[in-house]
Amino acid sequence: MPRRRIRKLNKFINKLRSKLKRNIEPDDINYNQMQALIRNGAILIDVRSPQEYKEGHISGAICIPEYNIQREIKTKIPNIEQQIIVYCDIGGRSKTAQRKLKRMGYKEVYNLYQGISQINDLPNTIMQ
Numbered sequence: 001m002p003r004r005r006i007r008k009l010n011k012f013i014n015k016l017r018s019k020l021k022r023n024i025e026p027d028d029i030n031y032n033q034m035q036a037l038i039r040n041g042a043i044l045i046d047v048r049s050p051q052e053y054k055e056g057h058i059s060g061a062i063c064i065p066e067y068n069i070q071r072e073i074k075t076k077i078p079n080i081e082q083q084i085i086v087y088c089d090i091g092g093r094s095k096t097a098q099r100k101l102k103r104m105g106y107k108e109v110y111n112l113y114q115g116i117s118q119i120n121d122l123p124n125t126i127m128q
Contacts, residue, residue, distance in 0.1 A: 027098065028113035034085055037110065042083035045069075047097040058087065058116065066093040069100055080105045087112035 044061040046053050053063040064072045084106060086094040094111045101109045
């Protein structure tokens with residue numbers, strides 16, 4: 001393949017990657033903010049599948065898969081004023097879960113930006 005065409009293709013790929021990367025939103029939090037909220041009583045919810053949860057999760061997290069969040073949340077966390085942090089692998093499913101919870105009336109729902117993918121790169125994180 002000619003070099004010019006390769007450069008053009010690489011430019012297109014980089015442009016596409018930048019469009020696909022989700023920007024941080026006001027209710028997205030990082031690892032340090034998550035730790036502070038947990039110290040203040042926030043509940044941590046892993047919205048990945050039960051299998052993914054068993055393979056490793058943040059210590060103290062409960063598993064409510066994103067596809068079951070509307071069914072299970074009221075029995076596990078009936079207080080809509082409770083601070084909640086949701087996370088998944090890279091932040092997509094947790095963002096969806098966050099939106100669902102907010103539509104259900106939960107007031108303080110935070111999304112761990114970039115999910116546990118950012119935690120795996122941090123030293124001294126507690127994973128089970």
